[in-house]
Amino acid sequence: MATTLYSKDDVQRRIDLKNALEVVERTYAETARNKVLNPPKLTMHLGDDGGWPDMNAFSINMPAYVDWLGVAGTKWAVATWDADGEMPISSRVLLFDLERGEFKSVMEGMYLTGVRTALQSVVGLKHLAPTTPRSIGVLGAGFQAEFQLRTVDRLTGVDWFRLFDVDGNRARTLAARLRPKLEAKLTVSDDPEEAVGSDAVLTVTNSKTPVLEEAWLADDVFIVGLGSYRELPDESIRAADHIVVDDVSSCLQRGVLSDMADRGDLTRNDVDATIGEVLVDDYTSSVGADHRVLFVPIGMGSLDVALAEHVQEGKSERRVGTEFAFE
Numbered sequence: 001m002a003t004t005l006y007s008k009d010d011v012q013r014r015i016d017l018k019n020a021l022e023v024v025e026r027t028y029a030e031t032a033r034n035k036v037l038n039p040p041k042l043t044m045h046l047g048d049d050g051g052w053p054d055m056n057a058f059s060i061n062m063p064a065y066v067d068w069l070g071v072a073g074t075k076w077a078v079a080t081w082d083a084d085g086e087m088p089i090s091s092r093v094l095l096f097d098l099e100r101g102e103f104k105s106v107m108e109g110m111y112l113t114g115v116r117t118a119l120q121s122v123v124g125l126k127h128l129a130p131t132t133p134r135s136i137g138v139l140g141a142g143f144q145a146e147f148q149l150r151t152v153d154r155l156t157g158v159d160w161f162r163l164f165d166v167d168g169n170r171a172r173t174l175a176a177r178l179r180p181k182l183e184a185k186l187t188v189s190d191d192p193e194e195a196v197g198s199d200a201v202l203t204v205t206n207s208k209t210p211v212l213e214e215a216w217l218a219d220d221v222f223i224v225g226l227g228s229y230r231e232l233p234d235e236s237i238r239a240a241d242h243i244v245v246d247d248v249s250s251c252l253q254r255g256v257l258s259d260m261a262d263r264g265d266l267t268r269n270d271v272d273a274t275i276g277e278v279l280v281d282d283y284t285s286s287v288g289a290d291h292r293v294l295f296v297p298i299g300m301g302s303l304d305v306a307l308a309e310h311v312q313e314g315k316s317e318r319r320v321g322t323e324f325a326f327e
Helices: 008-014 017-032 110-127 143-155 168-181 234-238 248-253 258-262 275-279 301-313
Strands: 003-006 042-046 057-066 071-080 089-097 102-108 135-139 160-164 185-188 200-203 222-225 242-245 293-296 322-324
Touching: 003 008, 003 301, 008 102, 008 110, 008 301, 017 110, 017 143, 017 275, 017 301, 057 301, 071 301, 089 110, 089 301, 102 110, 102 301, 110 143, 110 222, 110 275, 110 301, 135 143, 143 160, 143 168, 160 168, 168 185, 242 248, 242 275, 248 258
Parallel strands: 003 102, 135 160, 135 200, 160 185, 200 222, 222 293, 242 293
Antiparallel strands: 003 322, 042 057, 057 071, 071 089, 089 102
């Protein structure tokens, strides 16, 4: 059996956002029902943690088995923050045919990851926000920001995006390119305080220090923390009435909660629920209109594998992928 190789363009042509959202929601729910194997991520630090070797890089391996799709696979991602290339992160997703005992596909993983990360935000906005946010502040105008803006615009009823980046030119360039493609209004904020003065805030940066101050946030703001590092001040995390994650162990090890967890200031007992538990009604606490919700979806290999299967089995107007026999 030949293995099918999928390029970025192949993946893009095969993804249907509405169907992909259903795949993400179903996989979250099946995880809560213990029908998904999602082992802890295997992280190899290559200096991004201040240790040896001094390369300011890391790699993550994310294996998973998704029973409702009958698929096993893994995503391997490598981040090289100081590399000369245009993209500091690269990834591939591999799918394995358990019945035939062979690898069935290898696909470019960054476009898939961008869509998956944005769909996580949509799931949070759809199922955790007490009302649909009319305005959303987006902190960060890098690779992930475009996926957030386009996907959230397509799948929610947001009216207005406020975009901020420490590199103002990057934010303005992204906004100018995306405005003709969005239904919602998109403005660039020169001050992060202005951007976070929204109904919801998405932090999508690689910052290792807080990108906002608690004094800037409304008590009932809805926050999605997507970065791999700290991003949020301790006070903003403590002020949350509900802390919901995708995977408890992973979110305590990496992402906006990990710094407090490393210091012993936050434990799994402080996490109220997983998003899967919310979707299957295992989380009984109601979210009030005046409550602050913090949603931290650090990313699960099972979502990458499930979406890769969606690509594998999807339809397009023309044939995609290239067959390759490794043996």
